[in-house]
Amino acid sequence: MAKPVLVDTDVMVDFLRGKSKAVALVQELSAWIILPGIVVAELYAGVKGDEELRGLDSLISLFRVVPLSLEHARAGGLYKKHYATSHGVGLADAIIAATAEAENADLKTLSTKHYPMIKGLKPAYTQTSQSQ
Known part of the structure; x- marks a missing residue:
């Protein structure tokens, strides 16, 4: 089995906005994507209206959501x-x-500076002003 891929909120937001690099990444890795509960909460916090809510519900259902455990909470x-x-x-x-x-x-993630504890972390993709 392939190694799971945890997708950060910034990449998922780009995916929801239809940015091509994020769409390609999520489509390529969809079978292995996991989402921590905190990422799911951040995504729901940005929902605008019932249609977006239903769309996000559908999207989230495609992935394994990892609940916050004592191990995650302690280490975090x-x-x-x-x-x-x-x-x-x-x-x-x-x-x-x-x-x-x-x-x-x-x-x-795109926010590598937020993760100094993960050595060698590279951005998921490069952002350009034309990244549509």
Whole structure:
């Protein structure tokens, strides 16, 4: 079985906006994508209207959603404690990193600076002003 791929909120938002690089990435990796509960919550927080809500419900149903466990919460809290001051890491990103680690998943994000605890992390794709 292939290694799971945890997709960060920024990539999913680009996908929902129809940005070609995000669409290609999500389509290519769809069978292996996992979403932490915190990413799902962030996506729902941005929903505008019932139609978007139904569309997001349908999209989320295609992927495995990983609930926040004690292991993820503990590691995420410790990441936040360690990296918040030096790197400005927020709790959501700390939990996402901890979830990726616990699930042995590759993290796909555009916000690599939010994840100093993941060595060698590269952006999921490059953004350009014409990335439609």
